[in-house]
Amino acid sequence: MALRGTNQESGRPYNRRIVLESIRLHGPTTRADIARGVGLTVQTVSTIVRELEEQGFVLSGRDEPKGRGLPPATLRINAAGGYAVGIHLTPLGIDAALIDLGGNVVENTRRAAPGVSPDRAFELIRVMVRDLTRSRPGGRVLGVGMALPGPFGVETMSFVGPTTMAGWENVALRDRLAEATGLPAFLDTDMATAALGEQLYGYGTKFSDYYYLYFGVGLGGALVHDGAVLRGAWGNAGEIGHIPVVPDGEPCPCGNRGCLERYVSLEALGRSGAGETDWLRSVAPIFRNAISTIENLYDPQTVILGGLAPPELLERLAELGKELPNSVSARRDRVTPRLIVALGGQQSVLRGAAALVVSGVLSPRFGKMFAAEHESGHSGSEGKGMAA
Template identity: 55%
Template sequence: MSLKGTNQEFGRPYNRRIVLETIRQHGPIERAGIAQKVGLTVQTVANIIRELEELGLVSGERTHRKSRGSPPMSLTLNPQGAYAIGVNVTPRGIEAALVDLAGSIVEVQRLAMSPPHPDDSFREIGRLVETFRAATSGRMLLGIGLAMPGPFDVDKMSFVGPTTLESWRGVAVAERLSEATGLAAFVETDMAAAALGESLHGAGRNVSAFYYLYFGVGLGGSMVKDGVPLRGFYGNAGEIGHVPMVPNGRPCSCGNKGCLERYVSLEAFQRRAPIIGQPAWIEEAAPLLRNAIVTIENLFDPETVVIGGIMDDELLGELVAALDPLPTSVADRKGRTAPRIMRSASGQDAVLRGAASLAFSGVLSPRFGQDGGEKDPLFARSRVA
């Protein structure tokens, strides 16, 4: 995303978001560096920085300088300057986290609801928001992001079967979430939210292009390039769990047979392991997952495949260990700087961090022309003229 300011007189709220987003992406950074990146004068940036400091969104410290004169201020986001809430709704229940501006989880709440009904869920989420609000010490609570199983708006696949939320069909999730909490609300598939969380705060921070394979109750994934999950034309890219892998295999709720997630997912483990035992399930699932990873590598040529999700860490570790050795693919090359497979560094928290990041990005990111004049709710408390 190209961040450039505007000299138009009604563009002041936009410029403030531009500067804030630049500090988020590139901090620690000096005022002159911000001005150069966004195309504004140093004085304009300095005035905006005063407002951001007053709001507590930005903090700075003097950098060491050997030459004469006052050393420049190096600016970063203040983690406690604002908060957002990330929510993950699954067929097993609700998880919610209060997340600070730096992406650190401050508090987590988990509610077992199997399966969660929309009315009950929104009521409980509203209650959790009030609990979290008390932990912010009066700081801004910017918004709430909710992650849930996809795909969305596909007649024969959405909200169908044990890996989705059947009672949520036709529910206006974002609108209901905003009504229940009084916050700006954002909704995304769980796999895309987890991929975003991993790119910002996990293993994906050190690679520019990776594929995130997400073990929810079902199985999904997302290719991430330069921190952005690739969502496809309709926003449903990554439903790898519904790729038919076993000819004439087990019937799937989507209407096909032999879909991958019927064999490799948390739902598959909970259904099969009590019958055949955990070691046998791993032996059954590993070859299919191995082939799926090779397919991902040949299709997307990622730097690495990151595996994570809500599956138990020990079980996921045993499954990943059983994948060795991987078959040949375009990723099987000399001189690799990253392994072909990596475990998630964010673990089960990736989806919560990613869901909260939806709210941070939705509220903080520049949206030129959408914030009329000085009526910008984000900066309503600023007293700087």
């Protein structure tokens, strides 16, 4: 993951996030090592670290001397220095978790709520967040992040069909989330937050350019480039589930025919009525062609398969990657399979949603940029909030 700071004064809030993330990734580490790694001066890093220590986000220690002089102080994340709530809203229900600064899931809960209405969903979320935060009395809860199915703000794709949040048009999501929980609120698509969770707590420490294929109720994905999740002009980059792959194929609620997620998704598996083995056999050619298409479009180091699907199903899908068609990724010098299963598991979405909070709260400039980017693109003419 490429963490690079900026020496411009206007970038100071951003540098706080970069320094904190460097400590989380590499701690225990020293101020000098951080400065070299992120391209900032030691003085700038020391100033930021002092603030983070005073606020309880970072702990400092020193090893026992082994010779002359004192060894440099080392820094590590204070995991108990703050918590964030991650929420995942799907057409099937609501998952939520309390996550500490180290990315550890402290408590989690789930409510089955198929096709839940906005009013009912936010009432459930209010209770779930209340119960989760009570599990750590006195703990500092920084905010709440919520992940939802995409795409955002595309009426013909966002609110129609079994893989979407039908009935959620024109809902002021961020305002409703903040009102229900009393906490700072942040939002993104589930595929982007899953990719972010994998970047922070999975293969992100090994790969800098990869495609995260999100296998959920529907199918989507996100390209991670140089350690950052690319979201596109309106936050909908990676909606490969609506790429037509079968000419004159099954009708899709989006209005097209033969869309990929009509064949490859949890919804497609359930609708097929077939056993898992028979379903895998029938969709194998479509799935393999989809992987080679992703490779030819993005030239990733690898395609990482994750999402809501059970780990056993993901492993069986990854087995199909042993017979992929030719693409730009079919290189002789490969040392990694072209398709692998995510390390972060099903909790990557929740961890990524919580990471939105940490970035937004500890780097106010980043949080404001994120909110403005999404609300201007998805809220409609009245600016009421993002659409699911």
